[in-house]
Amino acid sequence: MSDENDFTGWVKRELDELRRMRDELRVQAHLGKREMRGRWEALERTFETLESKAKRTSRAAEEPLRQIEQDLRKLATDLREGYRQIRDAI
8 A cells, every 4th residue: 555645646646637638538529429428428427436536535534545545546547448448439
């Protein structure tokens, strides 16, 4: 498990990068193929989950940090892959 400062920095960098990817793809996805819209909507729900969990980590120091870190890393990886798939399909 990384120390808390490294994890907090990772969360901030990851959310910033995912927001950037999300913003770049938002217009293209809505203007693009209809089948991509469903995938986009699913990714939006996942992004909202990631943001919510990231916010809770700062308020929930009593929760085991390792499990939260694993969950956030998995969600971030899934989002990054989904955004790449949409980008490649557009």
